[in-house]
Amino acid sequence: MAYPQKSFSKTSFPESSFVSRRRQVVYDNTLLYQLNVLKTTGRYDAFKLKWHSSYNDKPDVWPVPNHLFWDSDVAKWIEGACYFLQWKENSEIDAAVRELVDMIRSAQQPDGYLNIHFTVVEPEKRFTNLRDLHELYNAGHLIEAALAHNEHYQNDLLLEPILNYIDLLCKTFGPEPQQKHGYPGHPEIELALLRLYEKTKTPEHLALARYFIEERGNPTGQDGKHYYDVEGEARGDRENERPVYWPANRSYWYQQAHKPIIEQETIEGHSVRAMYLLTAAADLVRLEATNSKPMKDALERLWSNMTDRKMYLTGGIGSQKQWEGFGIDYFLPSSTDEGGCYAETCAAIGVMMLAERLLQLDLDGKYGDIMELCFYNAVMTGMSATGKQFTYVNQLASSDTDLSKRAEWFTCACCPPNVTRLLGYIGGYLWNYDVRDEKSVQINVHMFSSATLSIPVSGNALELEQESNWPWEGKVKFSLRNTSNVWTTIKVRIPSWAETWEITPKLTNPQLEKGYLTIPADWVNSNPSFELNIPLKPRFISPHPYTNQDIVALARGPLVYCVEDFDNAWVEDHFKSLVLDPSSIVDETQVSEKELGEPYVALTVQGVPYFLDVDRNKAQRGPFGSVAYKQTKVIESLRFIPYALRDNRGGKGHMRLGIRRKH
């Protein structure tokens, strides 16, 4: 097994699939679009360590300066760019990466320190606010950029300064009395250090990652107190002076630092931080198989809590805007005007990261299902078909204050480059494999597309190809090219939503365990080409009744659908009064629309739809009365489009995914 950021290079995509079309858009448009934004906003030149006028701006989110993430914006772009350059060269992107790397090298301080804000703006405040200021988070993204850069350029131009910086961090943080017993408020460096350790095998890199993970939430870590308390006192913070994102004083659960990870019973706080932290924790469990049971138990517990009680129908997580994160169990409103819905794009990318790591620990379809759900819905809805517009928040319904509209950029621009880099290494999510010795291989197929995995075994390339028009069609043709006669077992995920499935030629006595179908090596030997067929039919889905969301949504395969005003122009209330009968007849239509970049399957619910008779319900003065419905004859049907494809064709931004259920 390996990190998808590395293994992705073994996967190639032909030109016509959902995944390859999205990758092409990023290569053609997004990377250069984002490079241009980096340049015009000042980010590109920031490692020159000159003053930028925006450094005077008041923070939008106190106490976090708006430019605090600039290091990571650059790093994530470099990382994504290097993944794509491995696929296809591009001289403009290549030149930019080289120039940025030069600037980063020149920004390093004599002692190894490397951070824009704490060199240019507040050099005296280095490592004085790990809790709120993204100093170590930025370091983590620099590590990830350096690893991607090293892989593509096969030189140490970026890795070298980063290793120097990490040396400084290894000296600064740790359990020794003279070291700071702190850890970052926004996890990221943990998972980056573990990836770095895979490359360097330097024990200090592993040790620092382990320290950050295990020390987190220690109530008596520094001078008998919580590290963040000691740090705050040293800064002269007042007791009731609290960050914008904290509803109450000492809301350390926001940072998942309210208690050690292994003691956490429920998933809390900022959802991206939680996902990055648990991804690192899962990597640590994999690396340190012994003594890791409490951490593995915590991972399973927190995963279950999240997916059973705190995840939207789209795979999105986080309903609370103030802390960009999780609410209480089953608190999953659809929109701002119903109590909140956040579902940040980065958070869903984080769920995919965690799911992929958990699949390496335990091949269970429950992880694969969620990984695919997130990719096709909560993540892919984050970028327009043009690759030039993005979302940060992904609500399940629009409202007057939060229309279903993408933006061109964000002050805190974490999401756009995160989508870029994900699509850069998406091949690593499709499948993973284990070469047991030079004679046997196991390939686990998690997601479907048209793609070829090429594994070097015994000096030859073992190739597994899948051909599919997934997610639009449910037929997947597998072909194994096995010139060295390697004993190849293939495990294929059967999605839990699949009502039926079929393997051709017929597999006698099929073994389906925890959502993965085993295709035995001997069978593959005699059937190197076989076909999986999962009929894709529209189905109604709904959340747990304890969510108090009495809604139904339409899904087909891994895609969840929504209604938009573009197709249903009569809407004036964000479909809030629309009701849907889950016994309705649903038709499929193949659609080609220029704006969407690819043909798709639209769904149409036939029949005159019903609406809540809101006036009549209002006349009964809220507290009393019962629900009344009405119909409007001019509307003859409801048209649905995949949520991932919303807001690509104009319109006024009215959209809804979960429709009130008609009883």
Add this chain to the structure above:
Amino acid sequence: MAYPQKSFSKTSFPESSFVSRRRQVVYDNTLLYQLNVLKTTGRYDAFKLKWHSSYNDKPDVWPVPNHLFWDSDVAKWIEGACYFLQWKENSEIDAAVRELVDMIRSAQQPDGYLNIHFTVVEPEKRFTNLRDLHELYNAGHLIEAALAHNEHYQNDLLLEPILNYIDLLCKTFGPEPQQKHGYPGHPEIELALLRLYEKTKTPEHLALARYFIEERGNPTGQDGKHYYDVEGEARGDRENERPVYWPANRSYWYQQAHKPIIEQETIEGHSVRAMYLLTAAADLVRLEATNSKPMKDALERLWSNMTDRKMYLTGGIGSQKQWEGFGIDYFLPSSTDEGGCYAETCAAIGVMMLAERLLQLDLDGKYGDIMELCFYNAVMTGMSATGKQFTYVNQLASSDTDLSKRAEWFTCACCPPNVTRLLGYIGGYLWNYDVRDEKSVQINVHMFSSATLSIPVSGNALELEQESNWPWEGKVKFSLRNTSNVWTTIKVRIPSWAETWEITPKLTNPQLEKGYLTIPADWVNSNPSFELNIPLKPRFISPHPYTNQDIVALARGPLVYCVEDFDNAWVEDHFKSLVLDPSSIVDETQVSEKELGEPYVALTVQGVPYFLDVDRNKAQRGPFGSVAYKQTKVIESLRFIPYALRDNRGGKGHMRLGIRRKH
């Protein structure tokens, strides 16, 4: 028309009615119980201005010292005690009132100032934090106590020092350059000043009340800025140092000071503050009939927003714990574990206050309906049958963290004495009247009970008696004793929930306007005894569908019912998985239980109840699947009890009012 705090003395109650039994409990138990609490906690002696050890305590709710309300705790008890002493003398209560008044007189400072905290603890901080510290709120309650005291004792022993204090306030606050352009964070003094003005006719009292009401929310009131900004800067507050109850900086909507009242479109913030403020605004509209249209429009707009979109089935208001107040439109979860439910007892008392004032402006049953709904549910549930236990928060369902249990007292003890004083002057809510000249009277009957209203007209007492076992029976017998042949029109509220009603003898051509039935004077003249009969039948009620609360509750007459574990001992999940079919057959049972102090009507839903099959729904992993039900044969029926009577018989504290609806 007059204030109910004054007019109540015209109403007498016979011994056996719901209202009179509650009043008897307060007279027998609550007043002395609360007096004892005042003594043991230090409140009683606090006006001696000695240091109390608790003054060293850290605030539970920064920046509000825990003892900051002690002035008002004492004042509200005096006020309530004086109402009850007008009914029946009691030497112990009388002696305590006299001693407290002596202490309050002795606490007054040479310049008229009168406040415990700002005399003993922080004398240098007088009037430096109107926003958070309840200095003027306490002054308001002292005014109300003084008025009640004056009415009962017919002397100025308490009124005198209070008038001196008000003189100081009139000098300190106002529009003149040398005056502070501030107003209290917690309204109360506004309504008290208007009541005071009714007695004193001193123009400065009216002017100060008007100033506090109209200046509120002025964005440029002090030195071109918001008063609270200027005050905060003068204190040296830091920008991000914010009170515990503020989710964000400058949450002035918490104090209804985000904009002038007449510009407010929706009801926001702390619910008690909102009700006290609008009650005063309604009084101001009544007093100043000209130029008051914008304020009257605001009152109607905010009332509609509250009752249509932000009120629970019980009449409770406020779903948000952090600011003890309103959420967004239609955000009305039942309990902590579903997103919050506050419904503070004092807030529902405030709704009754506001409703009563609005009825004086506009005789509309929509106000009377809500006044009665609040009284019989959200307010009366606030006190135990013994009169010695109280609630602050009144959720519609219990949860493991918030059981359905009353407490003996609170650090912030606003609610218990508020119930006491309300029951002291409840007679003033039953009806109001208008003596047009010495020959014609209009009596408006808002609520039913056994009670006699005695109005002096033309030197004789005009008496209207109602005899009823309301809320248990729907028959109300009216008798007018009219020795002076005063032309008496009676308007009787017909509750909006009444399916049918009947007047005997038959009223030909009955006129029902905005929920009030006119019994014309000539008809009353020939029918001085008549009977109103409103059949009370169990009915199912439900909130507006936009609340996303797919629940039904049982009601009968003005009472809303709940299920408790005492009657349904099998419950283990706070009835969260219970579902209820609103077409079920419901039986009534007359019940007498010693703990409840009075016979009541219980309701029983016949048939084996259904439950959500939670395990099966969970197995489908939250986001997917549809609702499954199950039955448990050992449970044969569901027993309901009025919400007002919950938690009087022991049990483990599992309770629910709105039951998930079975489809």
